[in-house]
Amino acid sequence: LVTKHPLSRCSRIQCDSSEVGCLAAKHFLANDFERFAFVGEPSGMNWSRWRQEAFVRRLQESGHACAVYQPPDTDELAEWEKDRQRMSRWLRKLPKPLAVFAANDARGRQVLNACLAADLPVPYEVAVLGVNNDIMICETSQPPLSSVAVDMVQAGYAAAELLDKLMRKTLRGQQS
16 A cells, blocks of 8 residues: 655645756856766755766766765764865865856855865856855855756746646546
8 A cells, every 4th residue: 555645645846956067067067078077965855966977977878977975974064164175175175177066055165165275266167057046145156156046936837827727727626
């Protein structure tokens, strides 16, 4: 007997994380990068994994390898400075120039911070791309963070429109 999660019948909005990963790879490839890395969301959320898988797959299809930053351990999750030190060492060891895709803007900012600590000039030796185009993160980062824009506001409007249509259909069915 297979039971479903109680919330499985609820609607949700979810961006196509695989497409986001492909877009990031295409962007870097179009800009003639040959060395790549991925830094995922620290707690390993599904959307981060899907972005990683699509990014790596698209690069492999183009004949390129991709280094993947291993998730932080418990101590590193509790203290960013420990994770930053490991990330800085990892980034320093990778061949340059390097294109780094971060699973989201918050992680992208952390990559920029690790590059600064490792004395790696961005964007000259390391290019960093995040996701969500969060203005508060992207514009206040040093240097500013480039990001894949995911239009969740428009998705919310589309979901509301669909809900309205479903409710109107249900209401018409009850009035008959």
